[in-house]
């Protein structure tokens with residue numbers, strides 16, 4: 285087994301798995317703007333193991349695991365690892381999914397034990413597994429048995445109340461190469477603030493149990509500096525960045541944290557072209573619209589430009605709006 289996690293020594297920065305956000309096109313944009321050593325691991329959107337294991341369901345979910353060749357080239361060039369994230373509640377489907385994913389060129393598999401969305405939790409997957417430690421263990425073991433790839437976990441600190449001690453010490457028994465802890469309970473969804481003292485507790489439990497598991501903290505980190513500060517203060521191996529990337533796709537860069545308007549609009553167009561080329565009619569253009577505010581904000585006329593962009597319904601219209609703006 286090639287366990288890439290073992291080769292990561294310094295403060296590790298990870299881009300979080302985010303549904304309808306971290307597809308191959310946005311990952312490529314982020315990679316292209318990132319500096320070496322500022323970003324180490326990125327994740328796919330979470331992918332249903334039940335979907336992957338059913339012939340009829342597979343076409344609906346497999347796009348979540350798509351990796352363009354252009355993204356693969358950048359991953360290699362920037363030495364960033366790509367991990368496929370899966371979720372479900374049936375160990376046998378995790379085993380089979382791990383086998384499928386092994387053939388797809390990923391560096392690792394991550395099991396989602398954190399998502400709090402009701403319709404997912406109802407199916408017994410993701411954060412529901414915090415209340416089913418035995419099943420969670422079977423799922424980890426089945427994923428490990430199905431694949432030569434390293435299997436990590438991303439989770440939260442409890443369901444209704446914080447149970448970091450018992451939950452994390454249970455997970456650590458499975459000798460995971462890496463564990464990401466989002467410092468909120470399921471009940472909190474995205475409300476309140478992540479509790480970094482609980483995340484730190486996870487790292488101390490790891491030390492006490494003398495495990496090699498890397499512990500990454502997740503929740504509310506909005507800059508590289510803040511991430512470094514959290515790593516040092518809480519003695520963690522790294523931090524995972526989710527919504528921070530909405531502040532700026534240049535998040536993982538120390539040189540260019542104030543890109544010009546032209547740079548931003550050029551990247552917006554590049555992203556829209558890549559999205560169109562990759563997904564054409566397979567994905568709704570509305571998904572792409574959510575990204576406009578990431579590129580168009582904090583400059584005179586940004587709100588008006590954004591409003592015009594929100595009225596577009598295809599790539600040509602986006603390019604026209606941007607061209608008109610550049611002419612003014």
Ligand SMILES: Cc1cc2nc3c(=O)[nH]c(=O)nc-3n(C[C@H](O)[C@H](O)[C@H](O)COP(=O)(O)O)c2cc1C
Pocket residue numbers: 300301302303304305328329330369396398399438466502503504505524525526527528
């Ligand atoms: C739009 C969106 C989609 C998400 N999709 C996933 C997902 O597919 N898998 C997952 O483990 N977490 C998912 N999350 C949770 C994030 O990975 C992360 O844990 C959460 O946003 C907290 O980190 P942050 O404060 O840095 O954003 C999603 C979050 C957002 C905002």
